[in-house]
Amino acid sequence: MPNKSFPCNDCAHIRAAKAYLGRSKFSNSTKKKIAACINRRAKLLKCNVSKKAKAFVEYPKFISLSYEEKKLYSSEIFKETKHIVDESIKTPEKDLVFD
Numbered sequence: 137m138p139n140k141s142f143p144c145n146d147c148a149h150i151r152a153a154k155a156y157l158g159r160s161k162f163s164n165s166t167k168k169k170i171a172a173c174i175n176r177r178a179k180l181l182k183c184n185v186s187k188k189a190k191a192f193v194e195y196p197k198f199i200s201l202s203y204e205e206k207k208l209y210s211s212e213i214f215k216e217t218k219h220i221v222d223e224s225i226k227t228p229e230k231d232l233v234f235d
Contacts, residue, residue, distance in 0.1 A: 144173070144174055144177040144178070147181060147184070147185075150174060150177060150178045150181065150183045150185060151185065153170075153174050153189065154174060154185070154187075154189040157170060157171060157174065157190075158190075170189075171188070175189055
């Protein structure tokens, strides 16, 4: 696993790694690598898992989102706006500028 962040020693760890992967703060490319490792390990350990681990787009997991909402959260404009807002939180003295 990249960074040894998701240990998969047994099937319980596999299930936990799958559950927490989407919530991690890794980049999507790193999440894809971790998901591939989790899936390979699950197959090797012959864990009875219903779904493969996936690198998810970041949006709140506790909300059941419609197709349109998922599309919005994965759009470039949403990502850019989120980045601007996150930066403004880090530096409150800076004014928000939306082009």
